[in-house]
Amino acid sequence: MAKGANPLRRVAVDPEVPMDVANLFRQRGPLLSRIRAGWSPEPPAATTKVPAGVLQAFAAASGGLLVSLLLVKMGQVVLFVFSLLVFVVFVGLLAARDADPLEGESADHELYGHARWYEGRYLLPEDFDQGAGQLLGRAQRAVDSVLGSRVNAMGMLDDMRNAVMLPAQEWEIARLLAKLSALRSEHRELAYGGSTPEVAAALAPLERALAGSEAAVVARVEALERYAGHVAEAERALNAHEQIEVLRARLPRYEELLAESGADAFAVPELDHLAQDAGRLEQALRDSVRSAHEAFRHLDGPPSG
Known part of the structure; x- marks a missing residue:
């Protein structure tokens, strides 16, 4: 097909495609063309990085454990058990809230997955x-x-x-x-x-x-x-x-x-x-x-x- 300056304002997308995916296609048309031509993102690299949420939860649990030990030394066993349960729940909630997203879920991987799933429901300038x-x-x-x-x-x-x-x-x-x-x-x-x-x-x-x-x-x-x-x-x-x-x-x-x-x-x-x-x-x-x-x-x- 003829190349050159193309007057299209955006990638054309089937209106049945979800709005967030359609907007992603329109924003990243050049990368869609590369995916169409055979490009694929590199596999996610392995990482040993500890998520920030886990570190925060560990710090909070350590502080809670220290307080609980002090309470035990003071003979307040019931209060110790209650405090320990509270901090276990708190640690779990904190870790769930602040956990980092899964590695490899980058923007390129996301676009690649959507491009494959919705193949045929978007059209690029080269079409x-x-x-x-x-x-x-x-x-x-x-x-x-x-x-x-x-x-x-x-x-x-x-x-x-x-x-x-x-x-x-x-x-x-x-x-x-x-x-x-x-x-x-x-x-x-x-x-x-x-x-x-x-x-x-x-x-x-x-x-x-x-x-x-x-x-x-x-x-x-x-x-x-x-x-x-x-x-x-x-x-x-x-x-x-x-x-x-x-x-x-x-x-x-x-x-x-x-x-x-x-x-x-x-x-x-x-x-x-x-x-x-x-x-x-x-x-x-x-x-x-x-x-x-x-x-x-x-x-x-x-x-x-």
């Missing part, structure tokens, strides 16, 4: 040719734009559905583009160096199938971008509405100043229309949100394998 990478980058930008918007965070959109459907859309687009990239690569190898008229005739319908599949994925990406565009309009309307509301709240101070200065008769008409502007912007905001909802419904489509 996409240049055209596919550009399309997926566009889809990821649209998804990020919607999920990062204030109108989504404020619940003005269907934020719960966005949180579920948009990552699923991104993964489905990534999955289709990876298959398309692989088939295009195989197709180029078949057509490399020229072919007979018979082979060219056989390849033609395959080329049309590739082009049709790409057009279908492009339509999905454009639908995502249209939705993101409507959300951006709603975001702009929200910002303008908030600014006008601030100005409207300050309007009485301006009117008071004009009255006190005797200039109220010369007030500019825009001051009188400020409340109307706020009303129009509020309607524009509602219209933008409604348009975003309409665009969102166009994202629903028949599933494709």
Whole structure:
């Protein structure tokens, strides 16, 4: 597949993968590529290091034993037995709380284990040719734009559905583009160096199938971008509405100043229309949100394998 600068924003991950694992994959994409190519972490080295929790527990037990011996010398046998039991429980709790994690559970080993377990449920930049990478980058930008918007965070959109459907859309687009990239690569190898008229005739319908599949994925990406565009309009309307509301709240101070200065008769008409502007912007905001909802419904489509 074509190499070079890849416009992907992140590793594409199946939304069914646990969130903590998916975030790890996105943060450590280059190492995932190395694991895919055959790299594996070194086995954990043997160690004789005593965990800090055990040392603390030993120190506490030693102090407790010393106190208990002093109590025995003083003839307080019952108190000795009680104190000894208390310190045994204390030592066990302290050791359990402060025990170091198992050796070898390093970040690299953790990633390696997850990469093997979830093989096939994440896609890396090398899974996409240049055209596919550009399309997926566009889809990821649209998804990020919607999920990062204030109108989504404020619940003005269907934020719960966005949180579920948009990552699923991104993964489905990534999955289709990876298959398309692989088939295009195989197709180029078949057509490399020229072919007979018979082979060219056989390849033609395959080329049309590739082009049709790409057009279908492009339509999905454009639908995502249209939705993101409507959300951006709603975001702009929200910002303008908030600014006008601030100005409207300050309007009485301006009117008071004009009255006190005797200039109220010369007030500019825009001051009188400020409340109307706020009303129009509020309607524009509602219209933008409604348009975003309409665009969102166009994202629903028949599933494709």
